Amino acid sequence: MRVALVSEHASPLAVVGAVDAGGQNVHVDALAAALVQQGHDVTVHTRRDDPDQPARVDTDAGYAVLHVPAGPAGPLPKDDLWPHMPAFADGLTAQLAALAPDVVHGHFWMSAWAADRAADALDLPRLVTFHALGTVKRRHQGPADTSPPERVGVELAVARAADRVVATCSDEVRELRRMGVPAERTTVVPCGVDATRFTPVEDGTPVPPRTRRHRLVTVGRPVPRKGFAVVVEALATLPDTELLVVGGATGDPERDRLQELAARVRVADRLHFPGQVPRAAMPALLRSADAVVCAPWYEPFGLVPLEAMACGVPVVSAAVGGMLDSVGDGVTGLLVPPQDPVALAAALRRLLAAPELGARLGAAGRARVLERYTWPRVAAATADAYAAALERRPRAAAQPLRRA
Ligand code: UDP
Incomplete structure (x- = not known):
């Protein structure tokens, strides 16, 4: 055609x-x-x-x-x-x-x-x-x-x-x-999702070194509806955990807003902004996470959860939009109510405390991608x-x- x-x-x-x-x-x-x-x-x-x-x-x-x-x-x-x-x-x-x-x-x-x-x-x-x-x-x-x-x-x-x-x-x-x-x-x-590029296999692409025991990664355009503020609030109750917010650039109003919030809830030293990441570097960055977090207010589809699943990384996501189909709750990740930092933190605490749960959800995510996406x-x-x-x-x- x-x-x-x-x-x-x-x-x-x-x-x-x-x-x-x-x-x-x-x-x-x-x-x-x-x-x-x-x-x-x-x-x-x-x-x-x-x-x-x-x-x-x-x-x-x-x-x-x-x-x-x-x-x-x-x-x-x-x-x-x-x-x-x-x-x-x-x-x-x-x-x-x-x-x-x-x-x-x-x-x-x-x-x-x-x-x-x-x-x-x-x-x-x-x-x-x-x-x-x-x-x-x-x-x-x-x-x-x-x-x-x-x-x-x-x-x-x-x-x-x-x-x-x-x-x-x-x-x-x-x-x-x-x-x-x-x-x-x-x-x-x-x-x-390109399951040949987004894979669980390390490819040697350098990633920012860890500064804490646990790493969470969240990715998206720097706009409020992506819900990064919810993740920053959740971070405040997660010990020894760092958060990478990927996307956007210095001077974006949303980044300034998140930095102010992080200072207020005392997590500024655990919040990092690697900026806009080229497509080729994204798989390694996602793989470096214990969990990829997606906390939008709403999300028409959501490619990032698929990319994380393809990399074998568990997804903790707001139960909205496309993620209701893509993220199997308790299967490839955990779904939580949107705009609820307490519920998000609880799910993340559960996951970070049980590496074997993360490994199981991650493997199931990869399988689901190969089957459907x-x-x-x-x-x-x-x-x-x-x-x-x-x-x-x-x-x-x-x-x-x-x-x-
Ligand atoms: N993305 C990227 N580099 C960045 C930020 C985002 O390559 O610095 C990619 C991300 O991996 C995903 C897409 O941009 O493929 C975002 O898609 P999604 O459906 O999650 O959100 P949208 O931008 O459509 O609201």
Whole structure:
């Protein structure tokens, strides 16, 4: 199949770990690469955010990234991109007219909106993966939600227009149903993890030396909803334990906030910020932990728990979103109520006191990843969703016009 992935703000070429670059960037890159491995022809369409970017980049993984001019050719926060989406949709339509893909798969609500416009113009089957839902964000963040007010309405419209909605977990299916999206057009395909890179086997990559007997690692973009503050509070009652908060940079407001909190609860000397960690160094860092902690207020999917499980490390996680599917409570990790530092600390104390429990949960995590979450499996399930979309809307004129 000829597949067009649209990811307006999350370029697969970006360095991840900053405020607006995280799981979606990783997902689009890995999905594109795995689809190529299975014989599909894949292009990724993303906004041009650097004047020096070439119009087309052919990646080593075998897919092409096509930059779509829309708004200033510089970085913009994703919540400021909506006014530039009509230009993005026009540029995308021109690129897709030349490529004649079999299916268009929009990632995130704005890409899905632009993909829909292009797919309408060219009569193409379209799919959407939301990665995050505006209704959920609004519920949890209230007035702090900086998404454009149009977001919720657009999500419903694109979900209804999609030939298939690809949800990443069962919690998202429940949310989509609450929004009124027909369940029969929703397919669950989880995100994946590269189980050949994220492994329990040491690879010699240096990690920061331990300063305490126990090490906890938590990873994510430096935003409050990732719940790092909950972990810092839990740390205060865990003796001889250090916490590495991975992602973000010096000067991030969230880091300042965590440092203030750590000083207040007297754990500043046990809290470390290794900063943004390149993809290649992440497995070693996760492996260096006794437990990987994920304590978000909410989490649409959560790649980090999968990465930890693939490394054979137990996960202690808030029982929210994608982790309700991925982390088996008492099987591959421990689930605790969200935003509850006391419950989190209790679970961590239990785990840190029993290394054999950690080893058992870690081994089961690796097994669960191999069974459910490898990229070849995820890409094959995604291709099945593409086939279902094509069946629903057979292409009238499937001949390619010309290659871009
Ligand atoms: N990540 C990384 N380096 C960092 C911080 C994060 O490579 O410094 C990666 C992390 O390993 C994971 C992704 O960014 O693959 C974050 O995805 P997740 O689904 O956990 O959160 P999101 O960013 O999508 O909210």
